[in-house]
Amino acid sequence: MINVVGIGPGDLKMMTFQAKEAIDNSQVIVGYKTYINLIKPILSDKEIVSNGMKQEIERCKEAIEIAKTGKIVAVISSGDAGVYGMAGLILELLEVEKLDLKVNIIPGVTASTAAAALLGSPLMHDYCHISLSDLLTPMDLIEKRVELASQGDFVICFYNPRSKGREHHLERAFELIKKYKSADTVVGIVKNAAREDEEKIITTLEAIDYTLVDMTSIVIVGNNSTYKADDLMITPRGYKI
Incomplete structure (x- = not known):
């Protein structure tokens, strides 16, 4: 068994x-x-x-x-x-x-739900996972998925976002996202989620420092309704409050 x-x-x-x-x-x-x-x-x-x-x-x-x-x-x-x-x-x-x-x-x-809990509530509406590793998936297909998810305004959780061998994949993904999401879209980065040296960073599509991201990171890009409140990232579900 x-x-x-x-x-x-x-x-x-x-x-x-x-x-x-x-x-x-x-x-x-x-x-x-x-x-x-x-x-x-x-x-x-x-x-x-x-x-x-x-x-x-x-x-x-x-x-x-x-x-x-x-x-x-x-x-x-x-x-x-x-x-x-x-x-x-x-x-x-x-x-x-x-x-x-x-x-x-x-x-x-999952790493994404552990990261989301630390960030606040970024996954309260429709979201997807995309790995930026092209070891098993062609990069052109990854880019197509990034573009279509952005066009649909999904919250996007990026796995394997950046490594020494793939320094520019996340930057390329963000270039595609910016075609459909505003530059001030909220972005959450969690390094070492639920492990030693856990760290969270909340930034934007425009202001992100790519050098802060590595293979231990999960990167969550909000949708057009996601906002930052103090040190939290919040995606509204749509409740009338």
């Missing part, structure tokens, strides 16, 4: 009871080494299999091979296992191999 577990954004207090129970009931824990380190305090008696970035396929294949021996395996993802996590890859691999292993998908608190 394989439990695909969303462990939340980092703080153990944000892990669900179901996720903790699934890990407790698993014999082997498989995951990216950074995420393993986040939950090490609850893994004292577990067999651990970990590896580095860009080794997701190898990691999931190894989890399946272990599960085939009869052991209960937990494959962990940060945030929610079904949001840029391992749930899809495990299911795809099982389908390709035509294996009949039992799989439980355990949801978790």
Whole structure:
């Protein structure tokens, strides 16, 4: 059996009871080494299999091979296992191999909802997630999604917004957004959500300092109704008050 577990954004207090129970009931824990380190305090008696970035396929294949021996395996993802996590890859691999292993998908608190709680209430109306990593998705398709989401005035949560290898992707995304949203549209940045050195910044499309953003950041761009109140970012739901 394989439990695909969303462990939340980092703080153990944000892990669900179901996720903790699934890990407790698993014999082997498989995951990216950074995420393993986040939950090490609850893994004292577990067999651990970990590896580095860009080794997701190898990691999931190894989890399946272990599960085939009869052991209960937990494959962990940060945030929610079904949001840029391992749930899809495990299911795809099982389908390709035509294996009949039992799989439980355990949801978790996403980085975007953890960031939104810190910022205030930016996700109170329609929103979408867009990853700016072009490792698995062509950049022209990412840009199309950014432009259409902006045209529809969605609140946009950007995952993987900026790295050393992708220094200008966020800047390019903001150029597209500015075609449909005003320059003073509120933007929230949360670095290390629910982890050590958590930090939040509220700025605008025009005033953003791109150098403050890295791969540990979530960037939330408001819609045309989003506003800043003190140190909070608020998107009205539309209630008549």
